[in-house]
Amino acid sequence: MSAMKTSLVTVLFFVVVLLLTSCSRTPQLPLLASDATILAFGDSLTAGTGAGDAESYPAVLSSLTGRKVINAGVPGEVSTSGVQRLPELLDRERPALLILCHGGNDLLGRSNHQLITDNLRSMIRIAGERGVSVLLVAVPFPDFSLKPPSLYEGLAKEFKIPIETKVLPHILSKSSLKSDHIHPNAAGYRMLAEALADLLKKSGALPS
Numbered sequence: 001m002s003a004m005k006t007s008l009v010t011v012l013f014f015v016v017v018l019l020l021t022s023c024s025r026t027p028q029l030p031l032l033a034s035d036a037t038i039l040a041f042g043d044s045l046t047a048g049t050g051a052g053d054a055e056s057y058p059a060v061l062s063s064l065t066g067r068k069v070i071n072a073g074v075p076g077e078v079s080t081s082g083v084q085r086l087p088e089l090l091d092r093e094r095p096a097l098l099i100l101c102h103g104g105n106d107l108l109g110r111s112n113h114q115l116i117t118d119n120l121r122s123m124i125r126i127a128g129e130r131g132v133s134v135l136l137v138a139v140p141f142p143d144f145s146l147k148p149p150s151l152y153e154g155l156a157k158e159f160k161i162p163i164e165t166k167v168l169p170h171i172l173s174k175s176s177l178k179s180d181h182i183h184p185n186a187a188g189y190r191m192l193a194e195a196l197a198d199l200l201k202k203s204g205a206l207p208s
Contacts (some may be wrong), residue, residue, distance in 0.1 A: 027160045029133045032096055038062075038069045039093055039132075041123075042101035045139070045168070046073025048189060055186035058195035065206060070095070078105045079119035079128060086123050090130050097205065098127045099196065101137035104182070105201025107149070108142050113146040117151045124159050135199065138165040142182055146173055162203040167195035 033037070037123040038093055040046050041132035048056025048071070062069035070116035072089055074081075082102050090098070104118045122137075127134050136156050146169040156163035170191075171177045177188035184192060 004007065012043055019170040025197070027156075027162050029135070029200070029203045031207075032065075032067055032200075032205045034066065036067050036096040037093055038065070038067050038097045039072055039089065039095035040069055040098060040099045041072045041082070041103070042099075042137075043073060043082075043105055044075035044183060045104060045192075046071060046101050047075050048073065050183035050191050051186040055189055056208075057184075057189040057193040057196070060190050061196055064139050064193055064197040065200065068140060077102075078109065078111070079103050079116055079123075083119050083122045083126070085125075090127060090132060095132055097133045097135065099135050099137065100127075101139065103141040103149075103152075104142070107139065108182070110175065113149055113151055116149075117155065120151070120155055121158075123158045124155065124161070128159075134161045134206070135158065135196070135203070135205075136161055136163040137168065137196070138163060140169045140172060150178065158159070162199055163197050166193055167192050 037059070040061070046058065053059065057071040058071040070093055074085070079102050102118065102123070103116045103120060124134050136152060138148040138152035140148045148165055148169065152163060153165065162205055171184050171188040172182070177184055177191060179185040197206070200206040
């Protein structure tokens with residue numbers, strides 16, 4: 001192989017590596033101060049249905065991160081109600097970070113995916129207008145596939161925010177990690193909290 005061809009192959013190799021690296025890199029968040037507040041916002045998955053209050057993922061995440069994590073989960077809430085509820089909470093609590101885990105009840109009710117997308121987009125924008133960073137948690141379909149709708153990753157790309165897509169499908173596929181067919185148990189919520197703490201480190205919100 002000639003020197004020119006060798007050089008060309010080398011350049012192309014590094015271009016491919018750089019492209020793959022940039023595509024797989026976790027979107028970055030501002031570093032959370034030691035006294036920062038995190039608002040965990042969502043429905044029963046955030047509230048901790050199926051476990052005790054101290055076993056909910058926000059409670060466990062607080063102990064893992066050393067930050068105050070407010071549990072703002074409302075069982076049964078749909079995303080339209082979430083849009084209405086979020087602004088007052090953000091204004092009152094003034095968090096540095098919003099962990100948004102919503103849409104599960106919409107999926108259970110077979111709501112239009114565009115409606116879910118629009119409501120989640122509104123919540124992300126409401127947070128952004130207040131200078132609050134967002135981490136998104138994808139909720140899977142409540143069926144045998146346990147695959148999150150593509151709308152979650154689409155929103156994460158649109159807003160360039162970190163997203164957790166794998167932990168809830170894994171938890172809800174294991175009977176040992178569930179309290180019923182749609183809710184984790186204490187061990188499942190701990191696994192969710194650990195996955196989120198890991199993502200916060202990868203995104204730069206916590207020291208690695």
